[in-house]
Amino acid sequence: xxxxxxxxxxxxxxxxxxxxxxxxxxxxxxxxxxxxxxxxxxxxxxxxxxxxxxxxxxxxxxxxxxxxxxxxxxxxxxxxxxxxxxxxxxxxxxxxxxxxxxxxxxxxxxxxxxxxxxxxxxxxxxxxxxxxxxxxxxxxxxxxxxxxxxxxxxxxxxxxxxxxxxxxxxxxxxxxxxxxxxxxxxxxxxxxxxxxxxxxxxxxxxxxxxxxxxxxxxxxxxxxxxxxxxxxxxxxxxxxxxxxxxxxxxxxxxxxxxxxxxxxxxxxxxxxxxxxxxxxxxxxxxxxxxxxxxxxxxxxxxxxxxxxxxxxxxxxxxxxxxxxxxxxxxxxxxxxxxxxxxxxxxxxxxxx
Amino acid sequence: xxxxxxxxxxxxxxxxxxxxxxxxxxxxxxxxxxxxxxxxxxxxxxxxxxxxxxxxxxxxxxxxxxxxxxxxxxxxxxxxxxxxxxxxxxxxxxxxxxxxxxxxxxxxxxxxxxxxxxxxxxxxxxxxxxxxxxxxxxxxxxxxxxxxxxxxxxxxxxxxxxxxxxxxxxxxxxxxxxxxxxxxxxxxxxxxxxxxxxxxxxxxxxxxxxxxxxxxxxxxxxxxxxxxxxxxxxxxxxxxxxxxxxxxxxxxxxxxxxxxxxxxxxxxxxxxxxxxxxxxxxxxxxxxxxxxxxxxxxxxxxxxxxxxxxxxxxxxxxxxxxxxxxxxxxxxxxxxxxxxxxxxxxxxxxxx
DNA sequence: TCTTTTTCTGAAATCGATTTCATAACAATT
DNA sequence: AATTGTTATGAAATCGATTTCAGAAAAAGA
Numbered sequence: 219x220x221x222x223x224x225x226x227x228x229x230x231x232x233x234x235x236x237x238x239x240x241x242x243x244x245x246x247x248x249x250x251x252x253x254x255x256x257x258x259x260x261x262x263x264x265x266x267x268x269x270x271x272x273x274x275x276x277x278x279x280x281x282x283x284x285x286x287x288x289x290x291x292x293x294x295x296x297x298x299x300x301x302x303x304x305x306x307x308x309x310x311x312x313x314x315x316x317x318x319x320x321x322x323x324x325x326x327x328x329x330x331x332x333x334x335x336x337x338x339x340x341x342x343x344x345x346x347x348x349x350x351x352x353x354x355x356x357x358x359x360x361x362x363x364x365x366x367x368x369x370x371x372x373x374x375x376x377x378x379x380x381x382x383x384x385x386x387x388x389x390x391x392x393x394x395x396x397x398x399x400x401x402x403x404x405x406x407x408x409x410x411x412x413x414x415x416x417x418x419x420x421x422x423x424x425x426x427x428x429x430x431x432x433x434x435x436x437x438x439x440x441x442x443x444x445x446x447x448x449x450x451x452x453x454x455x456x457x458x459x460x461x462x463x464x465x466x467x468x469x470x471x472x473x474x475x476x477x478x479x480x481x482x483x484x485x486x487x488x489x490x491x492x493x494x495x496x497x498x499x500x501x502x503x504x505x506x507x508x509x510x511x512x513x514x515x516x517x518x519x520x521x522x523x524x525x526x527x528x529x530x531x532x533x534x535x536x537x538x539x540x541x542x543x544x545x546x547x548x549x550x551x552x553x554x555x556x557x558x559x560x561x562x563x564x565x566x567x568x569x570x
Numbered sequence: 571x572x573x574x575x576x577x578x579x580x581x582x583x584x585x586x587x588x589x590x591x592x593x594x595x596x597x598x599x600x601x602x603x604x605x606x607x608x609x610x611x612x613x614x615x616x617x618x619x620x621x622x623x624x625x626x627x628x629x630x631x632x633x634x635x636x637x638x639x640x641x642x643x644x645x646x647x648x649x650x651x652x653x654x655x656x657x658x659x660x661x662x663x664x665x666x667x668x669x670x671x672x673x674x675x676x677x678x679x680x681x682x683x684x685x686x687x688x689x690x691x692x693x694x695x696x697x698x699x700x701x702x703x704x705x706x707x708x709x710x711x712x713x714x715x716x717x718x719x720x721x722x723x724x725x726x727x728x729x730x731x732x733x734x735x736x737x738x739x740x741x742x743x744x745x746x747x748x749x750x751x752x753x754x755x756x757x758x759x760x761x762x763x764x765x766x767x768x769x770x771x772x773x774x775x776x777x778x779x780x781x782x783x784x785x786x787x788x789x790x791x792x793x794x795x796x797x798x799x800x801x802x803x804x805x806x807x808x809x810x811x812x813x814x815x816x817x818x819x820x821x822x823x824x825x826x827x828x829x830x831x832x833x834x835x836x837x838x839x840x841x842x843x844x845x846x847x848x849x850x851x852x853x854x855x856x857x858x859x860x861x862x863x864x865x866x867x868x869x870x871x872x873x874x875x876x877x878x879x880x881x882x883x884x885x886x887x888x889x890x891x892x893x894x895x896x897x898x899x900x901x902x903x904x905x906x907x908x909x910x911x912x913x914x915x916x917x918x919x920x921x922x
Numbered sequence: 923t924c925t926t927t928t929t930c931t932g933a934a935a936t937c938g939a940t941t942t943c944a945t946a947a948c949a950a951t952t
Numbered sequence: 953a954a955t956t957g958t959t960a961t962g963a964a965a966t967c968g969a970t971t972t973c974a975g976a977a978a979a980a981g982a
Contacts, residue, residue, distance in 0.1 A: 265688030270968030336617030622938030
């Protein structure tokens with residue numbers, strides 16, 4: 219058995235309460251006593267058992283993380299790793315621990331969340347996605363459990379905190395980046411449309427096209443199924459290439475998908491950027507290391523995570539302080555996957 | 571306040587102990603009572619508070635994970651994500667939770683470990699590396715705390731469980747792969763030599779070279795500092811190219827470093843595989859998505875994680891069952907970053 | 923010197939479960 | 953009918969801390 223507060227108390231000839239107060243450095247204990255007790259704690263090799271404290275304080279000082287497909291798929295994408303990095307760093311600074319859901323299916327993740335909440339395993343939760351028909355957020359709201367979403371709230375926008383990019387704008391910028399470089403045949407490749415990010419980025423894409431009078435046909439809007447990216451990437455690329463006017467510019471909502479598509483294109487001997495320009499999202503390390511290096515929208519995933527975590531911790535410390543939404547700015551990082559082209563000259567009637 | 575076991579007990583007209591027994595489905599409670607109590611638990615919305623249980627059971631059902639540079643750098647590398655995936659899945663199957671260290675420096679990670687152990691926050695620990703001068707493993711041994719190392723033990727090999735590849739063999743295979751394809755000028759690029767993986771892989775590399783009578787000069791053995799990979803990659807590549815006989819085949823101990831080197835080489839207009847063949851390690855998704863796709867040694871990181879976690883959980887369930895070491899097999903995954911070359915013909919005296 | 927205030931510490935209750943030990947009620951055995 | 957054995961449940965202690973409330977001792981004020 220390890221040394222407890224009582225053992226220390228006995229040896230120091232004080233009450234357990236005194237030892238407890240020494241631990242939390244209460245001003246109500248004299249310096250003399252503190253010194254004496256601390257010395258004995260050292261001698262006896264005393265260490266606080268966190269579980270005792272948790273029980274009475276009703277606070278675990280840990281934050282739960284909910285990933286979309288949890289470990290199974292999320293970890294594949296460096297974007298999530300970056301977010302986790304941000305969260306981890308903020309947690310560390312505030313002396314919080316991290317607890318990950320380990321479920322694989324949507325349902326088992328939901329069960330993990332219930333356990334976290336009802337079992338009082340964590341003080342608050344960060345949800346790393348925003349998705350249609352998702353049960354997690356409604357559940358957390360219903361139970362009035364502190365949480366922060368990384369992504370755009372689908373409803374109850376003013377009822378909880380979220381951290382997000384302005385994805386519509388970001389995607390519009392990305393699309394304009396291609397348009398400005400002469401591209402008129404545009405394609406959009408996104409993830410599952412159930413996720414709000416994908417929708418927003420599609421919106422931005424369409425918006426930009428519209429404003430420039432560019433028609434975007436439905437068949438140049440594709441989505442990649444993350445469960446089987448490589449195969450899907452190939453199929454999708456073939457479909458895109460078989461169009462009468464294949465796109466010369468591709469907006470792809472994630473670097474990881476970007477690489478998948480690049481590799482499928484290259485297999486078809488399509489050169490990047492000479493034949494097709496590509497712009498990705500997130501600016502993860504894979505964008506930097508790709509060949510050619512990928513031009514991408516930096517969404518600052520680290521920052522997203524950091525703000526989410528800090529925001530949640532703020533809320534935990536003072537529940538009245540509810541920050542509604544934090545928008546992290548985005549910037550386009552120019553690398554080598556985009557090229558300027560001569561736009562096809564539209565046949566024009568002589569006006570004069 | 572939430573519903574406790576006492577509330578349920580009162581309402582059901584039984585003792586708290588009975589409710590507790592119903593929760594753990596003890597055979598000592600009659601089916602009738604069980605049914606009745608369960609119904610009331612449902613009605614009242616009772617949920618087990620894990621913290622109460624933790625305190626008396628002295629077991630948290632959670633596993634702590636120690637990463638080498640913790641979140642800050644480890645997450646950058648998909649290799650760790652893969653391991654985490656394996657761990658996560660095994661934990662889920664066994665109803666364990668995961669707790670990550672959040673420290674950034676070696677020292678603060680060590681502090682995290684102390685907190686985990688002494689604060690009894692976790693039941694066991696998985697250390698994701700094996701490193702010279704590391705304080706974590708000795709600490710865990712000294713305190714007789716259950717743990718598993720992913721990597722090769724530096725000492726006390728028979729005293730704790732570890733999961734590893736046979737890195738010497740794996741690296742020898744990789745090197746032979748190049749040698750078999752005619753490469754005679756070989757280079758080795760590894761991470762920090764303080765890590766046992768790097769050393770082993772270097773050993774294997776040297777072994778293979780030796781056996782084929784290939785001389786390996788010290789200046790074609792390099793290491794990449796993970797803190798600043800891109801810049802270091804460039805420097806290192808320049809140094810390698812300026813050798814009188816620059817290597818035609820490169821063994822690189824990690825896909826991530828492999829990509830870094832590839833991108834530096836390509837910047838110098840060195841073609842892969844035509845000018846330089848590269849073989850990496852780990853077979854993470856970035857190897858698959860690289861351009862050209864990277865030939866690599868599959869170390870089965872998922873498996874490494876899964877076995878580590880399952881092994882630890884075994885030990886937790888039955889401390890006498892100490893599996894010493896688990897070696898996960900490796901295989902070379904052939905892709906497009908290696909090519910056969912005509913070895914330079916050594917000037918030979920006519921023997922006849 | 924006596925009262926009041928302040929400073930420091932202790933006793934005991936509490937957090938929410940588990941578990942040991944005891945016992946009532948009933949069945950089985952002789 | 954008396955004894956033994958089962959079965960089902962309860963009372964109370966316990967895990968390791970925190971915290972409220974109270975009280976002793978010392979300092980300050982009258």
